[in-house]
Amino acid sequence: MGAGLPAPLGPGGEAVSTYLGMPNVRPQPAHAPAHPLRWGEPFPEAAHETLANGQMRxxxxxxxxxxxxKRLRVTAELPDWEALRDAGAAIKxxxxxxxxxxxVELERNVTARGGHVHWARDAEEANRIVTDLVRAKxxxxxVKVKSMATQEIGLNEHLEAEGITATETDLAELIVQLAGDMPSHVLVPAIHRNREEIREIFAGRMADAPAGLTGEPRELAMAARAHLRAKFLTAKVAISGANLAVAETGTVAVFESEGNGRMCLTLPETLVTVMGIEKLVPTFRDVEVFAQLLPRSSTxxxxNPYTTLWTGVTPGDGPQEFHLVLLxxxxxxxxxxxxxxxxxHCIRCSACMNVCPVYEHTGGHAYGSVYPGPIGAILTPQLLGTGTKGSLPHHDATASLPFASSLCGACYEACPVKIDIPTALVHLRGRMVEAEQRRPLPTGWATAMRSAAAVMTSGSRFAVAARAAGLGRVAARGERIGRLPGPLxxxxxxxxxxxxxxxxxxQWWSQHESEER
Structure with a gap:
């Protein structure tokens, strides 16, 4: 979807995005990144930095x-909401x-209707395909419609290196792009910014920003609208993602809230869509289910205000050349x-992030991925793989993510397609630990756990350890120990x-038994 909130570029900007309504409290300078993190930094280290950002929180x-x-109100209106969730889960x-x-069915139907299908095994191949298509024109x-897939492969950066300028037309993505920032939310990428920060970004980075621009939501929305309109009218090529594609008909769909997507998907001569191979539904009838689940769960x-569906190429109507890149x-x-x-199964609604206590406190940047929050914690490690750079799995940039959860289960309750994220988190944690155990040389953590197992599986050894632990009272002040030595x-x-x-x-038991006798 687009920025995920009602029509911030609409007439007068009356219905503005949540981030344009943020309170103006101690804004960060527009010339500085919101969070000076290395993209891909392990979660524990990254979270320490984001937790210190009170404004972001x-x-x-x-x-x-x-x-x-808002989501709770509109889902409560439907008596068959749980049945819809079941249907979405079954389709996925x-x-x-x-x-x-x-x-294969999708490729056949897209091609039959005048489109072209390209297969990309990885980010490098996808970027090369898109670049070649743009150059050919x-x-x-x-111009770009908000797309997680293109962020995943770093398409903007690749195009820039090839001398091609990609302009994000989604309001939140535009804010992030102008600031040289990174997205922090699947649906609302600039959720960590308030309106005064956005005003500074527009005034300092948008060449045609009006003089005297204020932080009023209407003025900010209208400034972005004027800036983007010229891009829409001159661009020959547009790049989009896709919310879903229908195998039965070859139809591709984008759900969005601002209208920028409709402009990109209809005005340019050539449209290139980059879509993850999982974004399929079998039949056109299945679109009905997700057309109800997605807007309620996301915004x-x-x-949603704008749903654009297209099937191949229609002479005289919309782009006359369509390319679908399956990633x-x-x-x-x-x-x-x-x-x-x-x-x-994820439909990129972000409902799991909006209920996650970990995400709410650390923000999206701490996850070091374009897919933050609970879904990112199970998706990113599988897409990128994991390593074992540190002594613990959760000290590696991707292996750390399954540990970034309290396992409270709120994400599962919110997910419109019933992804059991807590179970997947535990499963991935187990995989990380097993990988550590297969190392030829055990890590310090593995050695400590084996030592603990040896103590806890023997009553006599456990008794000795318990007596030794009692010596810890020497370091206590009252009933608390504030500092321990070494690795502790x-x-x-x-x-x-x-x-x-x-x-x-x-000791109590032994005394109790002797008194009984």
Missing amino acids: RNLAHATRTIRD HQVMSELPALL GADEV GERM DNGRTKALADEVGRQAL AGWTSVRDVPAPPRQSFR
């Missing part, structure tokens, strides 16, 4: 609460079960995992440890 709390409350399960045949500038709307980039690898593959210092640097009891349970 206030922005996130305001925005996620607003969207969450069918797609994963029949994916090869459905992809003699264009050095393209809290009964229906794998790790998806078939994820499909092979019977538990983890459910991450491919990392634990007590952020929390106190309860002092060992004066009498252990074993």
